[in-house]
Amino acid sequence: MKKAHSLSLQNRNELKLTGVTDVDSFDEETISAYTDYGCLTISGSNLHIEELNLETGKLEVKGEINALVYTNKTAKNDNFLKRIFSA
Numbered sequence: 001m002k003k004a005h006s007l008s009l010q011n012r013n014e015l016k017l018t019g020v021t022d023v024d025s026f027d028e029e030t031i032s033a034y035t036d037y038g039c040l041t042i043s044g045s046n047l048h049i050e051e052l053n054l055e056t057g058k059l060e061v062k063g064e065i066n067a068l069v070y071t072n073k074t075a076k077n078d079n080f081l082k083r084i085f086s087a
Contacts, residue, residue: 002036002037003019003035003057004018004019005017005018005019005020005035005037005057006019007068009065009068012064012066013062013063013064013065014061014062015060015061015065015068017035017040017057017058017059017060018056018057018058018059019035019036019037019057020033020034020035020052020054020058021035021036021054021074021075022034022054023049023054023059026047027047028045028047028048028063029044029047030042030043033059034074034075035057035074036074037074038070038073038074039071040068040069040070041067041068041069041070041071042061042065042067042068043067044064044065044067045063045064045066046063046064047062047065048062050062
C-alpha cells in the first residue's frame, strides 16, 4: 500500500511535502526526495531543508524554487560497492 503524498508550495519559496520516504541528495540548488509515487527533484537557489522527518514523511524546504520534476523512480539505486559485494 502506497503512503499518501501531498505537496504545498507558497510564493515559490516555501515547500511542504508529506509522504517522503527518503532524500537521496541535496545542496543549495537541487534536492532529490523519494515518495511512493516517484522521485521529486526540487530545483532552485538558496535551498535549505528546514525539516526532514522520515518517520512521519514530512519535508519542508525554503529558498527560491524554480522547478519541481517527478520521475517514476521510487527508490534510489544501490550503490556500486553494494552491487559488487552482493554478487
